[in-house]
Amino acid sequence: MATNGTNGVQLPATQKAAQFNPKDQTVSINEIPIPSIKPHEILVKVKSASLCHSDLMLFESNEQGLTLGEGEPFTMGHEACGTILQLGSQVPTFQSGDSIGFLPIIDCCYDCPGCQIHNLNCETGSPKVQGMTVDGYFQEYVAIHWRNAAKIPSGMDLTTLAPMFCAGCTAFNSVTDTVAELEGVEPAETWVAVVGCGGLGHLGVQYLKAYECKVVGIDLSPDALEEAKAQGADFVFNPQVDGDYVAKIKAITGGRGCHAAINYTNSVPAYSSIPALLRTNGVLMVTGIPQRPLQFNAMEISMNRIRVRGSNNGITPRLVKCLEFSHKHGIKPHLTRFKLEQFQEMLDLMHSGKHKGRLGVVFD
Ligand SMILES: [Zn+2]
Ligand SMILES: [Zn+2]
Known part of the structure; x- marks a missing residue:
């Protein structure tokens, strides 16, 4: 165990991650370092992370102008929730131990007119999608931008809630x-x-x-x-x-x-x-x-x-409304649970289309 970051939380030095290799379009479970957070970031201990149909786009060519997966292997997944372990020095509003879900676009400004519709439309930054071009959420410890995070109302079950943060x-x-x-x-x-x-x-x-x-x-x-x-x-x-x-x-x-x-x-x-x-x-x-x-x-x-x-998955203020509405009306995703080691099996099932609801990994 090593101490990592600002809050003196005890963390392992490395973790397992389901990573996509753009060179041969394969997925493997790799041992990678726990991320160190920047001042605007939050370190999250992921509780559940789920597969989205968009993840399958990594394995197919497209004509939608998307460049997906270049260079080194990166961790898949853009749909997850968990609890806050550490806060960067510039993060307001949130506290260690808060349950949060989050959106995956980083390196955008969050404030321009484009960012009011979707952060991929940022007019000043060069947005990237966690899980599509840089490390995403099929790993137990992830660093996210605080502007992407939304607090989860108490009483919602984090073990099945991951799909809320893209599908939901x-x-x-x-x-x-x-x-x-x-x-x-x-x-x-x-x-x-x-x-x-x-x-x-x-x-x-x-x-x-x-x-x-x-x-x-x-x-x-x-x-x-x-x-x-x-x-x-x-x-x-x-x-x-x-x-x-x-x-x-x-x-x-x-x-x-x-x-x-x-x-x-x-x-x-x-x-x-x-x-x-x-x-x-x-x-x-x-x-x-x-x-x-x-x-x-x-x-x-x-x-x-x-x-x-x-319509699309939107921006954080809409995610906050989605969580309030879902909590009020008891709306829950249907998640079939897998272990990280079963990632390929889960991916194959997603490809086959023979499943109900969402498929995801729940971390202990
Ligand atoms: Zn998605
Ligand atoms: Zn912007």
């Missing part, structure tokens, strides 16, 4: 953005299709039900549909099994179609199928990010005056 806040933001876009429509009269009922979608269903919307879950996976039902979806459809699902959705929505659809999938065909589910002037909330550009029938978008909008 993304689902929350996409739902609140959709509800805002539909201003003037009674939530209880509002039909929203959740396209993709996995990691993001199972939370999206919960947030929509908290707003008392009527929810139609759509997925190709029977497991994901079962989860959507369990979380309160009013109807669920598997387009591969039910060739008539578009007509059925029209019928249950009074012949008009849904007011909105939120797409959480990374599938271009799933996006292309959405305008047919929407009523005139409906909202298509773009949330999941396919590796390739989207394709739509312009006639459908134009004639029906479909509103195509974007």
Whole structure:
């Protein structure tokens, strides 16, 4: 054991980390040093860290302008929570022992107009994503920027809460953005299709039900549909099994179609199928990010005056709201637990799509 940093906390010298090697696109469990914190940073002892679909982008080429994983191996993961071990000298507000979750963008200014929407849009810094280009959260001790941290309301279970910090806040933001876009429509009269009922979608269903919307879950996976039902979806459809699902959705929505659809999938065909589910002037909330550009029938978008909008995991002030709302409404991620040593097994399961909710590592 060695003493590291400002608070005299006893820490081991090294730790295990699930690291991605950009040279051969493999993952291995490596022994790495415990990070030393800078004045604006917090050292966190991670309780849970979970896999996000975006993590799979490391293993595939993309046309989204993202440069992922260059150079030396780095620790994967951008979705985690834990407790504060040490505070840098310039960190206000937080205290040692606080439970926090955090967002992963660093080297941004947090204050410019771009940073008010998403810190990747910073107009003055050169933002990086922890877990995508620099060390992320599949390691027990992580250093994070204090501006990325949000206190977790007491009573929330840290062992299953990791997904809240990407999937949860993304689902929350996409739902609140959709509800805002539909201003003037009674939530209880509002039909929203959740396209993709996995990691993001199972939370999206919960947030929509908290707003008392009527929810139609759509997925190709029977497991994901079962989860959507369990979380309160009013109807669920598997387009591969039910060739008539578009007509059925029209019928249950009074012949008009849904007011909105939120797409959480990374599938271009799933996006292309959405305008047919929407009523005139409906909202298509773009949330999941396919590796390739989207394709739509312009006639459908134009004639029906479909509103195509974007939503994302957002910034820390929205994360704080997400936590308050989730705590108030008892919204919880479904996390299947793995050990760090089972990382490859967890990754393979994520790739297969044969899982419910989120997959993650819980540290003892
Ligand atoms: Zn993510
Ligand atoms: Zn900025």
